Amino acid sequence: MVNFIILKIPLGLTYFQAFRGICRRYSSMVHVKQRYDNVVKSVEDKRSYRGLLLQNDLRVLLISDPTTDKSSAAIDVNIGFMSDPKELPGLAHFCEHMLFLGSEKYPLENEYSKYLSEHGGSSNASTSSDHTNFYFDIVPEHL
Numbered sequence: 199m200v201n202f203i204i205l206k207i208p209l210g211l212t213y214f215q216a217f218r219g220i221c222r223r224y225s226s227m228v229h230v231k232q233r234y235d236n237v238v239k240s241v242e243d244k245r246s247y248r249g250l251l252l253q254n255d256l257r258v259l260l261i262s263d264p265t266t267d268k269s270s271a272a273i274d275v276n277i278g279f280m281s282d283p284k285e286l287p288g289l290a291h292f293c294e295h296m297l298f299l300g301s302e303k304y305p306l307e308n309e310y311s312k313y314l315s316e317h318g319g320s321s322n323a324s325t326s327s328d329h330t331n332f333y334f335d336i337v338p339e340h341l
Contacts, residue, residue: 269336271334281328294323298311319337
């Protein structure tokens with residue numbers, strides 16, 4: 199189960215423009231079931247927030263930060279090393295690393311990381327007892 203996706207949106211892009219651009223890459227049919235504009239935050243926090251609940255029950259938190267020069271995204275999966283089967287200790291952490299070995303779009307090992315670093319970005323991931331988090335950042339024009 200996926201807990202949430204967090205997107206930091208740079209100045210000049212609206213929530214809709216950024217979210218639409220990302221969704222266009224992954225699905226032709228993304229439907230928002232519910233929208234939340236009343237995200238609780240500190241009075242000192244000048245960023246804008248919007249929560250979304252998608253039809254597939256994926257929860258998304260959009261953050262617009264006019265002071266940032268990069269766009270970023272994170273996805274948190276609700277499973278960690280405490281869910282490893284006894285016969286396969288380390289499975290969650292192994293799966294975390296598998297993501298960086300290649301994909302359909304970036305089939306070569308470290309090709310995705312190379313693309314990010316060549317465009318002012320980076321990526322990383324972490325596995326804890328009950329969740330695994332993947333994240334990246336990049337300059338907005340190369341999203």
